[in-house]
Amino acid sequence: MDESPVKQSLVGRLRDFFFRPSSLSLIAVVAIGMVSGLVFWGGFNTGMEATNSLAFCVSCHEMRDTVFQEYKETIHYKNRSGVRAICSDCHVPRDWGHKFVRKVQASQELYVKFVTGAIDTPEKFESKRMELAQHVWQTMKESDSRECRNCHSWEAMDPKKQHPRGRNKMAQGQKEGKTCIDCHKGVAHLLPKEFKEDEEE
Amino acid sequence: MKAGLEIRRTTIIAVATLAAATMLNPLEAAALDADAARALARQSNCFKCHAIDKKKDGPAWKEVARKFKGKPDAEAKLTKHITSGAKVKLEDGTEDEHPIVKSKDAAAIRNLVDWILSL
Numbered sequence: 001m002d003e004s005p006v007k008q009s010l011v012g013r014l015r016d017f018f019f020r021p022s023s024l025s026l027i028a029v030v031a032i033g034m035v036s037g038l039v040f041w042g043g044f045n046t047g048m049e050a051t052n053s054l055a056f057c058v059s060c061h062e063m064r065d066t067v068f069q070e071y072k073e074t075i076h077y078k079n080r081s082g083v084r085a086i087c088s089d090c091h092v093p094r095d096w097g098h099k100f101v102r103k104v105q106a107s108q109e110l111y112v113k114f115v116t117g118a119i120d121t122p123e124k125f126e127s128k129r130m131e132l133a134q135h136v137w138q139t140m141k142e143s144d145s146r147e148c149r150n151c152h153s154w155e156a157m158d159p160k161k162q163h164p165r166g167r168n169k170m171a172q173g174q175k176e177g178k179t180c181i182d183c184h185k186g187v188a189h190l191l192p193k194e195f196k197e198d199e200e201e
Numbered sequence: 202m203k204a205g206l207e208i209r210r211t212t213i214i215a216v217a218t219l220a221a222a223t224m225l226n227p228l229e230a231a232a233l234d235a236d237a238a239r240a241l242a243r244q245s246n247c248f249k250c251h252a253i254d255k256k257k258d259g260p261a262w263k264e265v266a267r268k269f270k271g272k273p274d275a276e277a278k279l280t281k282h283i284t285s286g287a288k289v290k291l292e293d294g295t296e297d298e299h300p301i302v303k304s305k306d307a308a309a310i311r312n313l314v315d316w317i318l319s320l
Contacts, residue, residue, distance in 0.1 A: 163297050163298065164291055164293075164295040164296070164297045165250070165258070165291060165297045165300075168258075168291070168293070169249065183249070186243070186244060190244060191240070191243050191244055193236070193240055195243065196243075197243055197248035197249070198248075199248070199252050199255065199257070200239070200243075200248050200252055200253060201252060201253050201254050201255065
């Protein structure tokens with residue numbers, strides 16, 4: 001009998017590929033799996049890390065022409081000890097889980113960049129500065145200023161080396177259970193014009 | 202002819218009035234920008250220790266304005282105070298350097314100083 005080869009559907013071929021026992025040895029299957037896993041994971045992580053660089057953040061004019069210029073004048077950019085905190089140090093969590101969630105949220109920022117253009121001129125950015133700042137302050141408050149604490153901690157702080165005025169305020173803040181962002185707003189960027197300090201009058 | 206003379210007289214009066222007003226009120230030449238002054242004060246963390254009407258760790262600015270009222274060197278003294286890191290005495294008796302205002306723009310600093318003195 002003449003058997004003509006039956007052409008398999010795409011679904012069938014995929015099912016066979018994933019579920020039909022392979023003719024390869026177990027060692028070969030495991031080795032291929034490990035190498036592919038390494039390549040996939042390494043590539044994914046490297047890509048994600050690349051989006052954490054200063055160069056990546058300022059590759060958009062929305063950041064480069066506004067907040068980046070202000071940040072360059074602050075102590076987090078240039079200081080006597082030569083330690084720099086870049087955008088992601090303050091705005092992207094360090095641990096993998098929180099970082100992944102933040103990166104997924106950043107897709108909304110891409111939508112604003114490429115679709116709505118809500119902050120694509122310095123004027124539009126200024127009109128939104130308060131709203132943007134409030135989002136960041138809220139996030140920092142909710143995480144107990146987690147990203148600040150990647151570098152700053154009560155344990156590593158020596159009050160004796162602080163100015164008396166700062167020492168008093170820090171002690172008071174710690175006693176009242178405050179978190180960094182409660183007092184340290186506008187540290188690396190200009191404060192929004194609508195922002196008011198407590199008890200200005 | 203008569204209309205021409207009338208226009209010239211009106212112009213002379215208007216110019217003279219403007220000149221007199223400018224001479225009488227030198228502040229008018231560089232009007233105060235209170236919003237800009239407040240913004241610089243916030244950015245420089247002044248309100249962490251000062252308020253306008255209320256004494257905090259530092260004196261109320263209305264009190265500062267009262268203290269300097271009528272003194273010809275008020276602007277110079279206050280400018281030095283917020284730009285040089287001069288020593289100040291804190292409530293608990295310790296001494297500390299007064300923080301330096303976060304601007305290198307002389308006009309913006311002058312605006313802040315003049316605004317405080319005007320309170």
